Amino acid sequence: MIAEAGHYALVLALGLALIQSTVPLIGARWRDVALMNVARSTALAQLLFVAASFAALVMLHVTSDFSVVNVFENSHSLKPLIYKITGVWGNHEGSMLLWVSILALFGGLVAAFGNNLRLSLRAHVLAVQAWIASAFYLFILITSNPFLRIANPPIEGRDLNPVLQDIGLAVHPPMLYLGYVGFSISFSFAVAALLEGRIDAAWARWVRPWTLMAWIFLTLGIAMGSYWAYYELGWGGWWFWDPVENASLMPWLAGTALLHSAVVMEKRNALKVWTILLAILTFSLSLLGTFLVRSGVLTSVHAFATDPTRGVFILLILCVFIGGSLSLYAWRASALKQGGLFAPISREGALVLNNLFLTTACATVFIGTLYPLALEVLTGDKISVGAPFFNLTFAPLFVPLMVAVPFGPLLAWKRGDLLGAAQRLTAAGIAALIAIAVLWAWTYGGSTLAPVAIGLAVFVIAGAFSDIVERTGLFRIPLKTSLQRAGGLPRATWGTLFAHAGVGVALIGIVCETTWNSEYIGSMKPDDVAKLAGYELKLDGVTQRQGPNFREMVAQFTVKLDGEKLSVMTPSKRNFTTRESSTTEAALLTRGASQLYISLGDTAADGAIAVRIYHKPLVLLIWWGPVLMAFGGTLSLSDRRLRVGAPKPAKAVRGLQAAE
Amino acid sequence: MWKSRLLLLLACAFAAAPMAGALPAHAVQPDEIMADPVKEARARELSRELRCMVCQNQSIDDSEAPLARDLRLLVRERIAAGDRDGQVIDFLVARYGEFVLLKPRFNPHTMLLWLVPPLALSGGGVALWRYSRRRGKSAGAAAEPASPLTADEKARLERLMTPDQPV
Numbered sequence: 128m129i130a131e132a133g134h135y136a137l138v139l140a141l142g143l144a145l146i147q148s149t150v151p152l153i154g155a156r157w158r159d160v161a162l163m164n165v166a167r168s169t170a171l172a173q174l175l176f177v178a179a180s181f182a183a184l185v186m187l188h189v190t191s192d193f194s195v196v197n198v199f200e201n202s203h204s205l206k207p208l209i210y211k212i213t214g215v216w217g218n219h220e221g222s223m224l225l226w227v228s229i230l231a232l233f234g235g236l237v238a239a240f241g242n243n244l245r246l247s248l249r250a251h252v253l254a255v256q257a258w259i260a261s262a263f264y265l266f267i268l269i270t271s272n273p274f275l276r277i278a279n280p281p282i283e284g285r286d287l288n289p290v291l292q293d294i295g296l297a298v299h300p301p302m303l304y305l306g307y308v309g310f311s312i313s314f315s316f317a318v319a320a321l322l323e324g325r326i327d328a329a330w331a332r333w334v335r336p337w338t339l340m341a342w343i344f345l346t347l348g349i350a351m352g353s354y355w356a357y358y359e360l361g362w363g364g365w366w367f368w369d370p371v372e373n374a375s376l377m378p379w380l381a382g383t384a385l386l387h388s389a390v391v392m393e394k395r396n397a398l399k400v401w402t403i404l405l406a407i408l409t410f411s412l413s414l415l416g417t418f419l420v421r422s423g424v425l426t427s428v429h430a431f432a433t434d435p436t437r438g439v440f441i442l443l444i445l446c447v448f449i450g451g452s453l454s455l456y457a458w459r460a461s462a463l464k465q466g467g468l469f470a471p472i473s474r475e476g477a478l479v480l481n482n483l484f485l486t487t488a489c490a491t492v493f494i495g496t497l498y499p500l501a502l503e504v505l506t507g508d509k510i511s512v513g514a515p516f517f518n519l520t521f522a523p524l525f526v527p528l529m530v531a532v533p534f535g536p537l538l539a540w541k542r543g544d545l546l547g548a549a550q551r552l553t554a555a556g557i558a559a560l561i562a563i564a565v566l567w568a569w570t571y572g573g574s575t576l577a578p579v580a581i582g583l584a585v586f587v588i589a590g591a592f593s594d595i596v597e598r599t600g601l602f603r604i605p606l607k608t609s610l611q612r613a614g615g616l617p618r619a620t621w622g623t624l625f626a627h628a629g630v631g632v633a634l635i636g637i638v639c640e641t642t643w644n645s646e647y648i649g650s651m652k653p654d655d656v657a658k659l660a661g662y663e664l665k666l667d668g669v670t671q672r673q674g675p676n677f678r679e680m681v682a683q684f685t686v687k688l689d690g691e692k693l694s695v696m697t698p699s700k701r702n703f704t705t706r707e708s709s710t711t712e713a714a715l716l717t718r719g720a721s722q723l724y725i726s727l728g729d730t731a732a733d734g735a736i737a738v739r740i741y742h743k744p745l746v747l748l749i750w751w752g753p754v755l756m757a758f759g760g761t762l763s764l765s766d767r768r769l770r771v772g773a774p775k776p777a778k779a780v781r782g783l784q785a786a787e
Numbered sequence: 788m789w790k791s792r793l794l795l796l797l798a799c800a801f802a803a804a805p806m807a808g809a810l811p812a813h814a815v816q817p818d819e820i821m822a823d824p825v826k827e828a829r830a831r832e833l834s835r836e837l838r839c840m841v842c843q844n845q846s847i848d849d850s851e852a853p854l855a856r857d858l859r860l861l862v863r864e865r866i867a868a869g870d871r872d873g874q875v876i877d878f879l880v881a882r883y884g885e886f887v888l889l890k891p892r893f894n895p896h897t898m899l900l901w902l903v904p905p906l907a908l909s910g911g912g913v914a915l916w917r918y919s920r921r922r923g924k925s926a927g928a929a930a931e932p933a934s935p936l937t938a939d940e941k942a943r944l945e946r947l948m949t950p951d952q953p954v
Binding site for chain 1: 899
């Protein structure tokens with residue numbers, strides 16, 4: 128009954144989406160207010176029905192209804208409740224349902240909070256949203272229905288893949304989807320602007336908070352996924368340049384560029400055409416990511432060819448939306464008037480430079496991810512493109528970008544003074560040089576690149592603070608006045624500070640982890656001691672334990688520093704009987720921003736156990752950086768300018784009517 | 788193949804989670820490590836450039852598939868035999884083809900791959916430069932005042948700009 132209700136709710140949502148994708152457009156054409164307002168009510172109703180459908184699937188998983196294929200294949204009655212819930216999106220069908228739920232959520236938000244949008248713009252935006260939604264509802268209903276039943280229900284489920292039985296699954300995919308799908312709003316706004324053939328500053332003011340929100344979630348989602356991989360996979364890596372990761376990095380890079388070009392558009396009414404293109408590209412890359420991951424094309428081109436139903440369907444959606452929006456762009460973009468002139472050396476110029484580097488970086492990831500696939504399809508040659516390629520091509524793009532980051536906020540709009548900005552960055556430059564000198568002397572004979580890279584990061588962080596110091600007159604005028612000025616600064620300025628500083632913080636973490644990471648690999652027996660980076664780790668013993676749906680082998684290590692006992696670490700290996708597979712649960716000991724990391728390997732016949740111990744200096748900065756960026760984004764989002772939103776022209780109209 | 792099947796499962800399981808592969812045990816095993824730390828470091832360095840061919844984009848240094856272990860041992864064997872880094876790579880490419888390299892060599896069929904990043908950057912740079920010049924020119928033309936100030940107007944402006952003088 129619940130499964131059928133969920134299925135039916137989804138069909139109804141499709142019906143609503145079809146209405147929403149046509150009627151408001153006709154309304155906009157005829158200037159019929161009632162027809163345009165249909166968009167609002169259908170968007171809200173759609174949200175209601177999709178939410179009901181999603182709740183139904185959650186219900187089926189929680190109650191372990193194994194008569195439903197999706198539950199049978201991905202759940203087990205003994206699985207802890209939290210994993211029964213997260214298991215809903217730990218599989219293809221469920222994750223697609225989460226995808227459309229979030230799409231409907233965003234559509235509902237625009238409908239609910241879009242009261243001060245121009246009516247025809249709102250109608251267009253929601254109609255475009257409904258096109259996307261209809262395509263994906265059809266995809267789910269035709270190829271990936273999560274509500275299918277089994278004729279003879281089995282008594283027990285096949286359990287969820289053990290690797291996914293982790294709190295990471297509860298946070299990572301929803302965050303990521305909020306980011307991915309959030310960009311659909313900027314896409315819809317862009318297409319609506321092209322359809323209407325008009326775009327103004329109010330448009331940018333509307334698009335920016337939505338883009339920012341999506342960007343915040345995507346940033347956190349990627350960082351969270353990276354940390355999850357770091358502790359779950361058991362070899363301490365945190366970024367693999369895997370195609371699946373690249374699929375999420377591409378929209379992030381394009382989204383970051385979009386965020387910055389939207390600022391120019393809002394403030395200076397310039398870069399309109401480019402901002403529209405970026406909005407289209409960012410969501411197109413999100414769709415591409417969905418295609419890459421969902422179609423199985425990554426695993427092998429042949430796997431895709433043998434079962435192409437799903438892949439071809441998404442490919443079709445991809446072609447229609449990307450091709451359609453780009454054609455529309457090519458046709459209509461010239462109709463949009465360009466405005467806001469600026470000199471090359473100016474805030475706008477700096478933001479354009481930012482866009483140049485970010486889009487090039489995005490293009491690099493794009494070609495590196497898709498080239499092997501294209502080459503194999505076209506010529507049959509198989510090549511690999513992995514971390515060494517990306518490290519070599521990506522880093523040179525990011526170095527000049529990092530150098531330029533502190534200059535941007537210090538340049539004036541329209542016409543900036545590069546020399547003046549450089550003077551104001553003197554302190555940051557000196558800080559960077561000191562950092563390089565100190566590190567170089569400290570690690571004398573080691574890597575020369577690492578101190579320079581850290582110097583660059585210090586420059587970015589100190590540079591981010593320079594703007595605030597400059598604006599508050601800190602150290603030049605009495606402290607009290609400075610503090611008052613600091614309080615009066617717009618929150619967006621603080622947002623920029625934290626977001627830019629976050630980039631520097633992450634860079635420090637990345638450089639430290641890759642350069643000064645030390646590891647111990649060896650076989651250990653009880654009472655053996657491993658020494659690493661000044662720590663002494665003694666293996667106390669190994670015990671067996673029974674978990675809810677697994678058995679685990681737990682090793683206990685006593686960690687000592689300078690002969691004093693610090694803590695106890697308990698890495699383990701879990702065996703999941705239903706799937707006959709096992710996972711490595713690494714043990715982590717955090718010391719400041721650094722971590723000790725132990726993971727277990729196989730046990731030898733003589734009882735010795737293979738152990739990997741890492742000391743990762745300042746590794747946590749890799750994730751604190753993105754958290755800072757997201758915090759900066761949130762501050763910026765709460766800025767008064769965005770809270771107040773676009774001015775309401777409706778009142779002015781009413782005022783005029785009254786005067787008549 | 789057991790490994791790639793698991794990866795397929797993972798890839799299907801959720802979008803864009805950075806999971807290159809996920810199995811217990813580790814990459815480099817204690818018994819593989821070479822006695823000479825310099826040679827071992829070289830072996831590790833080389834391992835990071837080589838792909839485990841049954842995995843999804845994993846280097847043999849990260850992978851714990853049996854094939855990756857064989858390749859790691861092979862690399863160490865060649866190093867022990869006195870091969871230089873380039874020779875080890877050549878040996879593996881001769882045996883397994885270019886698929887084994889995580890950083891493809893620059894040759895006609897990978898030219899596009901290697902050239903896109905620099906071309907995108909320089910192309911974008913040139914386009915921006917030309918655009919700003921064109922706009923600058925038209926802006927310059929537009930911003931040109933219709934007629935220059937007369938001597939009288941200049942004097943008045945001078946008076947306005949100097950604070951202490953009565954207007």
